Amino acid sequence: MRDTTGPVHVYIHASPGCWQLYSELQDWKRSLIGDDGITTAQHLVDAYAAQHATNPDRRNRQSVTLHLMSLCASLEFEISGTKLRAMIGNWTHHDYHLLRPTPDGYPITVRDVNDATSGQRAAIVEEMATSTWSAWSLHHEEIRTLLVQHLA
Numbered sequence: 001m002r003d004t005t006g007p008v009h010v011y012i013h014a015s016p017g018c019w020q021l022y023s024e025l026q027d028w029k030r031s032l033i034g035d036d037g038i039t040t041a042q043h044l045v046d047a048y049a050a051q052h053a054t055n056p057d058r059r060n061r062q063s064v065t066l067h068l069m070s071l072c073a074s075l076e077f078e079i080s081g082t083k084l085r086a087m088i089g090n091w092t093h094h095d096y097h098l099l100r101p102t103p104d105g106y107p108i109t110v111r112d113v114n115d116a117t118s119g120q121r122a123a124i125v126e127e128m129a130t131s132t133w134s135a136w137s138l139h140h141e142e143i144r145t146l147l148v149q150h151l152a
Contacts, residue, residue: 011059012052021114022048028118039074039081040122043129046070048110050132053102058095065096069147071133072140077147091150099142103135 006016014022029041049067053060066088073079073087108128116124136143 009052011055011057012049012063013054013060014052018110021110024114025110025121028121032122035080035082037081037122038085040125042070042081042084043074044110044113044125046074047108047125047128047132050136051106051109053099056098061096061098062092062094064099065143065146066091068099068133068136068139068143069150071129072143072147073151075130075133076144077151087150096146099136099139101138106135107131 006020008014008016008019012019025044029044032038032041046067049063050071053064069091070084070088073084074081079087106128108124108131110128113121113124113128
């Protein structure tokens with residue numbers, strides 16, 4: 001990532017350069033409309049959070065787990081981003097354990113999304129979401145079980 005100083009997220013331990021790249025996408029993300037656009041925006045949030053499972057803080061553990069649940073719900077159960085946004089709020093009031101081991105890396109990151117043209121970004125975000133979910137395959141059954149419990 002960029003070698004820079006600057007603000008970072010309070011509990012997602014992203015480097016300042018990585019956080020800056022993500023922050024630069026906010027106007028584009030807010031411009032996405034309709035169910036497909038909102039799903040793409042949610043995929044960006046979910047994949048970015050899941051890719052930063054570096055902190056044992058309760059808020060980070062919670063964030064990683066619920067964003068993986070959101071990716072699972074969207075990618076495997078075809079729940080739209082609009083519905084997910086409403087559901088995620090109900091998932092936050094639980095204490096989730098630290099998911100270990102974490103993936104060694106991710107083939108698509110926020111740098112790829114940021115480097116893409118505006119017209120290419122949605123497709124890159126979908127690849128980022130799919131590849132991030134795949135990278136967490138050791139925890140798929142656990143995440144599916146949590147998701148089904150919350151959907152019941």
